[in-house]
Amino acid sequence: MTNKETAIKVIQDMPDSVSWEDIEEHIRFLAAIDKGLEDIKTGRVVPHEDVKTSLGNWLYE
Numbered sequence: 001m002t003n004k005e006t007a008i009k010v011i012q013d014m015p016d017s018v019s020w021e022d023i024e025e026h027i028r029f030l031a032a033i034d035k036g037l038e039d040i041k042t043g044r045v046v047p048h049e050d051v052k053t054s055l056g057n058w059l060y061e
Contacts, residue, residue, distance in 0.1 A: 006030065
């Protein structure tokens, strides 16, 4: 399914009373998921141990 087809389906499945803000938020959410999945496919990720270390440093500063 293309991005356009996905956006149309998402909007069609929403209630008629949906706000512009809700539509935008949902579309941005789906786009972020797609970007994350693409990052995973191409190896643009941070190793789990690095995240744990970074988060630990941030939490306990």
